[in-house]
Ligand SMILES: CC(=O)N[C@H]1[C@@H](OP(=O)(O)OP(=O)(O)OC[C@H]2O[C@@H](n3ccc(=O)[nH]c3=O)[C@H](O)[C@@H]2O)O[C@H](CO)[C@@H](O)[C@@H]1O[C@H](C)C(=O)N[C@@H](C)C(=O)N[C@H](CCC(=O)O)C(=O)O
């Protein structure tokens with residue numbers, strides 16, 4: 248058996264186990280044949296495999312490169328790059344086999360994406376099975392819920408991990424990941440790394456893209472949470488029903504053991520009515536009928552206090568370090584999720600009360616000014632509504648919002664977000680988010696088309712820094728400024744280039760420049 252070529256792994260290896268498996272390709276080929284009868288193999292197979300990657304850029308020495316068809320290209324076009332990076336074999340389809348380098352071993356199946364998750368799980372020795380897995384799906388609240396759960400558990404002494412939009416953290420160590428839900432090969436490598444580090448519980452976001460594209464294949468969540476459903480990703484899903492079906496597919500026996508569903512949400516109630524194959528419990532943060540409820544809720548500018556009331560007379564004092572009614576729902580889901588995983592509720596609730604917030608989620612920026620500035624990731628209609636509704640009761644003066652919309656994403660949401668902002672805020676400053684490959688001015692025009700006619704004073708300031716300057720410059724004592732859309736992001740993507748831009752840093756600099 249040939250060893251992987253030396254010196255081909257990029258350093259430092261991020262998101263991979265320190266001690267990767269070393270599996271004979273013959274064994275992997277046999278396993279694949281046993282689960283997928285469409286498998287055919289082109290030799291030589293006398294090679295050791297130590298990992299797997301779906302993107303040539305992520306290949307490390309000893310990997311199998313999964314060359315799959317995509318919307319822009321077929322991965323086989325990048326096989327040479329993958330080989331240069333140290334790939335020792337290919338997993339691909341018939342097209343990939345036809346165009347594969349002749350000397351590279353190939354495992355061919357009809358649909359490589361369909362087996363990729365299970366294959367990666369098998370390759371790494373099913374690491375997710377040794378973790379308590381919490382999966383959270385929904386349009387809003389995934390990041391907040393998973394981060395609240397992970398940081399409370401970690402603070403309560405349970406080694407934990409979190410995977411999501413803000414990145415990945417494994418037992419306190421930050422690992423950069425790009426997607427909300429990483430591709431299956433990266434995910435199972437992360438689970439292997441978690442297992443190595445003694446992680447007990449992993450809380451992760453499960454996006455609808457992940458469910459459709461098989462990114463969480465090979466994982467069976469111990470508890471799956473549904474937060475809510477609203478307009479999102481209509482550039483990917485044909486309509487809201489298609490989007491709902493994608494989310495609902497998490498609540499099937501192949502993907503989870505039990506579910507926890509928001510009874511306050513219309514789609515949550517539909518899910519409960521429809522899903523019969525998986526035991527479901529419900530939660531409500533608004534006094535609705537549910538198995539788990541937030542009672543005696545007190546919301547302040549700093550956060551909220553409430554009692555978790557559950558089956559059999561459970562009553563536990565809880566607090567969430569984030570303002571906003573909707574964060575009571577997120578905190579409740581996080582706590583009940585942990586309880587259903589088998590964790591003791593009381594110490595976890597205590598730890599959450601003592602913990603901090605979540606990056607870019609209603610995050611306050613304070614430079615000693617006499618008004619409030621909050622940076623939030625609201626970039627969808629329901630989130631803009633929720634964030635403005637949460638901030639209105641904390642506003643003694645005017646509510647000022649800085650708002651844009653991302654390019655190359657659902658156009659339909661832009662006027663809707665403009666309308667919401669102009670109805671719920673007093674001043675709306677329409678600016679650029681990540682224009683990506685689109686003309687920034689035309690994105691702003693679409694937002695403005697919904698914003699004109701509202702009650703607010705609406706202004707257009709394209710440059711985001713200038714828009715933030717305008718907002719804090721206009722603010723007086725008692726006002727609240729919401730800088731919406733980019734939350735934790737640290738760059739602004741314009742025409743294929745990402746320029747450093749962090750709303751929190753820019754706000755701070757503009758506040759300091761005021762004094
Ligand atoms: C719609 C979508 O999710 N597309 C993902 C998909 O792209 P694709 O299948 O079209 O791939 P492609 O670009 O045609 O390339 C074909 C293949 O060649 C490979 N390739 C391509 C170029 C190269 O140099 N080397 C290489 O190996 C690619 O990895 C891919 O396997 O597979 C790619 C490989 O992993 C992903 O990078 C890509 O995510 C794109 C970048 C993306 O932006 N996805 C977003 C929308 C997304 O997934 N978001 C969700 C939800 C976030 C939320 O909740 O808001 C998420 O989970 O992050």
Ligand SMILES: Nc1ncnc2c1ncn2[C@@H]1O[C@H](COP(=O)(O)OP(=O)(O)OP(=O)(O)O)[C@@H](O)[C@H]1O
Nearest residue numbers: 386387388389390391412573623624625630633634
């Ligand atoms: N439960 C909720 N209900 C309504 N809005 C919410 C809720 N939780 C968070 N939000 C709003 O949505 C924004 C994004 O929150 P969060 O990152 O937790 O959700 P997400 O589901 O991970 O979203 P994304 O997929 O965009 O990352 C927040 O900044 C806030 O404005």
Ligand SMILES: N[C@H](CCC[C@H](N)C(=O)O)C(=O)O
Nearest residue numbers: 626652653656680681732733
């Ligand atoms: N995961 C989301 C993030 C959007 C964030 C917002 N700032 C934007 O650029 O639209 C997406 O890629 O659609």
